[in-house]
Structures are given as C-alpha cells and as structure tokens.
Amino acid sequence: MTDHARRPTGWQLEQNASEAYERYLVPPMFAPWADQLVETSGISDGDRVLDVGCGTGIVARRAAPRVGTSGRVVGLDVNDGMLAVAEETATDSQPQIEWRRGDATDLPLPDEEFDAVCAQQSIQFVDDPTAAVEEIRRVLTPTGILTLSVWRPLEYHPAYAVLAEALERHVGDEAGTMMRSPFPDWNATDVRTLVLDAGFDDVSITVEIGSIRYPSVEAFVRREAASSPLSEPIAAVDRATRDDLLRDVEDEMRQYVDDDGIVSPMESYVVTATR
Ligand SMILES: C[S@@+](CC[C@H](N)C(=O)[O-])C[C@H]1O[C@@H](n2cnc3c(N)ncnc32)[C@H](O)[C@@H]1O
Known part of the structure; x- marks a missing residue:
C-alpha cells in the first residue's frame, strides 16, 4: 500500500497543533476565561505580570493593555510550538x-520580580504542581497576587467526558487518558x-461555570483532535474507526444539540492568593 492510499481522506488532521489550538480553542474557550481571569487578578497600570504555562499567550495578550507601556508582561511556557504561535500572534501588543x-x-x-502571576489551565499539566506554585510564590513581590484556574473534574464537562470515553473505545487507552488530563480529579480542598x-x-476559590459551543459534533471532535497531542493517536487509526468514533460521540451528545450546534457546560476553579 502506498503512503497515499494509507492516508484517510475523509478526515484530515491539521499539521500544527499549536496553530490549531490558537484558531479553534482560544476564541470560543480560552479567550473568554482569560478575560475573566485578568479581571479577577486586578492587574493595573504599571504592573509587572507573568503568565505561567502561557500556551499561545491569550492571558498575556489580555494583560498587556491593562499594564500599559509602564508595565511589563512575560509569557512562559515549556512548549516551543506554543511560544512560536504566541510570538506571531502578539506582534502588535503594547507593551x-x-x-x-x-x-x-x-x-x-x-x-520578587512580578506584581501578578497568572496561570490559566496550566498547573494541572505540570509534573510537580506544588513545586510550580512554590516557584510562582518566589517570583512574586511580597504584596504580589497569584490568580490561577484549573478545570473541575471531567464529570463537570459532559462533552469531554463523552469524548474521552469514545476515544478509549475506538482509539485506545492512551488517547482517553490524554483527553482526561486537562480535568484533574481535584476538589476545592485539594x-x-x-x-x-x-x-x-x-x-x-470560586467555582465558575461557563460553556463551550461548536457548530456541530463533527467540528467539536475534529477541532479537539487537531489542537492537542491527540492528533497523533487519532492519525494512527483508519478512516472507518474515526467515523465510528464520530457516530458514537454524536449519539451520546444528542441531549446537548440545539439549533446552533452543540453546547456543553465547563466548570473551573478560579483561585486568587496573596503572597
Ligand atoms: C491548556 S494549555 C493552556 C495555555 C494558556 N494558559 C491558555 O489559557 O490558553 C496548557 C499549557 O501549559 C503548558 N505547560 C505544561 N507543562 C508545563 C511546565 N512544566 N512548565 C510550563 N508550561 C507548561 C503547556 O505547554 C501548554 O501550553
């Protein structure tokens, strides 16, 4: 079989997960939560702000106009692909x-370099979250403020619970685990x-309840697949398996379909803390 024949034709995956993340997940999901996080943080003129696990930089971009040209914004991430998109996307940002x-x-x-540190949906991906929060405290000034958000467990995100289970059934345990990883099993006490x-x-700590919309179940599955490490295991299965996955998610998501597509609740802990 040639490479061409092996490649599924019905469902092409994006080549660049970081670009897909910025295109598909930031506008409907991370941008509205970033607006709220930055508002909660009370960032103001002249502040020095660090965005930890900045991804493609939406929190840093939202913080920049608030601190003005006398302030400073630093976005930090471990992933070069995310940082490359962050840089391209924020060329006009002032500061x-x-x-x-x-x-x-x-x-x-x-x-003691920063007045505010924000960490939107990043701490749960870090191998040692306690070490990360200690590091955040170290770089804050004595009056500095931490604002961080972490999704509530998977049961509070019905669309993602359905997708994680379908991925387990059709793609494998590794893909299911990947889909579960943004939603740690942490309660407010944890x-x-x-x-x-x-x-x-x-x-x-407050529990914030939002929602995510997609034009269709197919768009939901495709965009999630394209925008994350899921793209690899999904690319490895054949077209018929992908179609089965899609049908399965469509069946399970029926109660979340409306005239605009699909909608699912999403819930997050939003934490503020002073040093
Ligand atoms: C779901 S994304 C959130 C990105 C961004 N905060 C946003 O709201 O769009 C999680 C980010 O955490 C980053 N990350 C994971 N582990 C990290 C670590 N140990 N240090 C820094 N960043 C990390 C990932 O590379 C990824 O960009």
Missing part, C-alpha cells in the same frame, strides 16, 4: 510581551491545599 521558554517548576526568573502548602496566605 511588547516577552516570551520565555521555561519550566514552571524551575522558573528562569529572579525572586486546590486550596496545593496553594497553601506552597506558602500562600488568603487563598480564595
């Missing part, structure tokens, strides 16, 4: 955002303990 490659558990930044153990005081 110019500084993009840094680095690990949240070992921040390549001096002590999140509070994480932040307190890192040395923060005055920890406040």
Whole structure:
C-alpha cells in the first residue's frame, strides 16, 4: 500500500497543533476565561505580570493593555510550538510581551520580580504542581497576587467526558487518558491545599461555570483532535474507526444539540492568593 492510499481522506488532521489550538480553542474557550481571569487578578497600570504555562499567550495578550507601556508582561511556557504561535500572534501588543521558554517548576526568573502571576489551565499539566506554585510564590513581590484556574473534574464537562470515553473505545487507552488530563480529579480542598502548602496566605476559590459551543459534533471532535497531542493517536487509526468514533460521540451528545450546534457546560476553579 502506498503512503497515499494509507492516508484517510475523509478526515484530515491539521499539521500544527499549536496553530490549531490558537484558531479553534482560544476564541470560543480560552479567550473568554482569560478575560475573566485578568479581571479577577486586578492587574493595573504599571504592573509587572507573568503568565505561567502561557500556551499561545491569550492571558498575556489580555494583560498587556491593562499594564500599559509602564508595565511589563512575560509569557512562559515549556512548549516551543506554543511560544512560536504566541510570538506571531502578539506582534502588535503594547507593551511588547516577552516570551520565555521555561519550566514552571524551575522558573528562569529572579525572586520578587512580578506584581501578578497568572496561570490559566496550566498547573494541572505540570509534573510537580506544588513545586510550580512554590516557584510562582518566589517570583512574586511580597504584596504580589497569584490568580490561577484549573478545570473541575471531567464529570463537570459532559462533552469531554463523552469524548474521552469514545476515544478509549475506538482509539485506545492512551488517547482517553490524554483527553482526561486537562480535568484533574481535584476538589476545592485539594486546590486550596496545593496553594497553601506552597506558602500562600488568603487563598480564595470560586467555582465558575461557563460553556463551550461548536457548530456541530463533527467540528467539536475534529477541532479537539487537531489542537492537542491527540492528533497523533487519532492519525494512527483508519478512516472507518474515526467515523465510528464520530457516530458514537454524536449519539451520546444528542441531549446537548440545539439549533446552533452543540453546547456543553465547563466548570473551573478560579483561585486568587496573596503572597
Ligand atoms: C491548556 S494549555 C493552556 C495555555 C494558556 N494558559 C491558555 O489559557 O490558553 C496548557 C499549557 O501549559 C503548558 N505547560 C505544561 N507543562 C508545563 C511546565 N512544566 N512548565 C510550563 N508550561 C507548561 C503547556 O505547554 C501548554 O501550553
């Protein structure tokens, strides 16, 4: 069989997951949550802000106009692909955002450098979240503020629960685990303990309830697949298996279909803490 014959024709995956993330997931999902996170953080004129696990940089981009040209915004991520898209997307930002490659558990930044640190949906991906929150505390000024968000467990995100189970059935355990990874099994006490153990005081946690919309179940599955490491295991299965996956998700998602496509709740812990 030639390479061409082996390649499924019905469902092409994007080549670049970071570009797909910025195109498909940031506008409907991460941008509205970033607006809310930056509002909650109280970032203002002249502040020095660090966005940890910045991805393609939506929080940093939203913070920049708030700090103005007397402020400073740094976006840090471990993934070069995400940082490349962040840089391309923010060329006109004022002040110019500084993009840094680095690990949240070992921040390549001096002590007490930032008035505010934001971490939107990134801490759950870090191998040692406690070390990351300790590092965040180290780089904050003595009056600095941490604002971080972490999705609630998978059961609070019905569309993703359906997709994770369908991926397990049709693609494999690894794909199911990938889909579950953004939604750690942490309750509010676990999140509070994480932040307190890192040395923060005055920890406040709210549960925020939002939603995600897609024009169709097919768009949901395709876009999620394209925008994450899921693209690899999904690319490895044949076209018939992908079609079965899609049919399965369509069946399970029927109760979330409306005239505009599909809608599913999404819930997040939003944490603020002072150093
Ligand atoms: C779901 S994305 C969120 C990105 C961004 N905060 C947003 O709201 O769009 C999670 C990000 O965390 C980053 N990340 C994972 N582990 C990391 C680590 N140890 N240090 C820094 N960034 C990390 C990933 O590379 C990814 O860009």
